[in-house]
Amino acid sequence: MDAKEFCRQFNLIEFVKDNAESLDPFALSLEKFRVKFKAVGIIEISPKHNSNVNLVLSAGIHGNETAPIEILSDLVSKIFKEEIPLAHNLLIIIGNPKAMLIQERFTGFNLNRLFNGAWKDYVDDPVAGEEAKRAQEIEQQVQTFYQQVDYNVNDREGLDGLGQVRIHYDLHTAIKPSLHQKFAIYPYLHERSHSKAQIRFLVDTGIETILLYHKPSTTFSYFSSYQFNAHAFTLELGKVRPFGENNREDFLQFESLLIAQVSGQYEFQSNCDIHDANLFMVKKExxxxxxxxxxxxxxxxxxxxxxxxxxxxxxxxxxxxxxxxxxxxxxxxxxxxxxxxxxxxxxxxxx
CATH class of the missing domain: 2.40.50.630 (OB fold (Dihydrolipoamide Acetyltransferase, E2P))
Structure with missing residues (x-):
């Protein structure tokens, strides 16, 4: 099967299920983009033209949060079939394939408590060890992806969607109902300022509620934000449901804006109105x-x-x-x- 036919038939969910234990890395080159199958559940897709945007899209950090996995699977299929153009460098991550197989939150330990180096304390733990090693692998792949392009961490121009920019949207669904069905967690930024351009994008996707976190954490989005100055967010898009039971119409607005960004059709604005954003801040854990x-x-x-x-x-x-x-x-x-x-x-x- 040639590369074009492989991509035409490709289904991310089925591919990850078939290769949940191990994957020998391989690459494909098509007319308009390149694909690198980097590791289990981790795929890099890059256009053959230069891009200043390096976007990580992750889902399945918790294996029972199926709607975000379906969203990424459909996005990859659209890119592979050339139904949408690819404007930016993408790293697609299905975080916990083994938990996805059994549609459980995790197999031994909450993966989203193991980032920013927290995995080091659990590598030899009989319960948490598997997830700890997966967190280590994911961190290494994100580092490799973001460091492919020179990026001056003191250049604040990129923080408003302009210049060389790194972005990470970690897609989730919540265990319990929410009075605000879709909301984002904005990791603690230390000395950096919150990006109005990114908040505007989230509001445009239908994520009007933004929770501003108050301290460092061990989540995946904080890792990308802190280590690489990425615009990084944990996005809660709805309620946990099994595969096949998600009402995809609930996610259409988010998906359409994500496609617009991936294809270069969404224009970030450095100065924009965010008065319609519903902001909260953490008072106490x-x-x-x-x-x-x-x-x-x-x-x-x-x-x-x-x-x-x-x-x-x-x-x-x-x-x-x-x-x-x-x-x-x-x-x-x-x-x-x-x-x-x-x-x-x-x-x-x-x-």
């Missing part, structure tokens, strides 16, 4: 410090961004308990069933 700690509400049936009143008990943890300090504080990602040391929820407020 609720950390599980012992097996006795419990959230003070029915976390299983509480939607993301549910608001509470002053004095409400959010965390019952002895001296580490937390009572709402002001009306309107809201909870995001409430989860009683996490290991000691991990986050049970985020308390968020309007800035």
């Amino acid at each position: 609720l950390i599980k410090t012992s097996e006795m700690d419990e959230l003070g509400f029915d976390s299983a049936n509480t939607a993301n961004f549910t608001q509470f009143n002053k004095g409400d008990l959010l965390l019952d943890a002895g001296k580490n308990s937390y009572l709402v300090e002001q009306d309107g504080e809201a909870i995001v990602f409430p989860n009683n069933k996490v290991p000691v040391g991990q986050r049970m929820g985020l308390v968020v407020v309007k800035p």
Whole structure:
């Protein structure tokens, strides 16, 4: 089978399923783009013209979050069939193929708690070791991709979508319902400024709610942001559902704008209005410090961004308990069933 016919028949989901254990790297060259199959679930696609945009698109960091995997699979198929032009350099990542096979969040340990070098503490762990090695592999592939092009980290021109730019959208769906169905987590930027151009893009895709994170973390998007000055976001696009049960119409606006960006038809603006963005900021992390700690509400049936009143008990943890300090504080990602040391929820407020 020649390269053109291979690409015409290619299905990313089926390919990853068939090669979930191992993959011998190989490359293809077509008339308008090159493809490098770098590792299990990791594919680099580059146009044959030079591009100043280096875009990482990841999904399946949690194996049961199937809609984002379907979105990337369809995008790759459209590029391979030349149904859309490819304007920029892409790195496509299906994060946890083995978890995807069984449609579980992870096989041993939450992969999105192992980035920015956190994997080093778990490589030999009998439970977390497999995911730790996968985090290491993903970090190495992202580093190779971003460092193919010289990039001056002190050149702030690129941070508004102009000049040489690095972008990473890590696509997810949430375990529980949300009062704001689609929302983005903007990693902590240290001394950098938030990009109005990127926020404008997210709002245009239908992701109007933006949660500004307050400190370093071990998530994939923070790794790309911190290590490479990328515009990086964790994007929550809806609710977790099995393969075949996603209502793809719910994602059409996001997909159409993503295609517009990939094909060079979306124009970032360095000065733009973001007043319609619904911004939140993290006030506090609720950390599980012992097996006795419990959230003070029915976390299983509480939607993301549910608001509470002053004095409400959010965390019952002895001296580490937390009572709402002001009306309107809201909870995001409430989860009683996490290991000691991990986050049970985020308390968020309007800035």
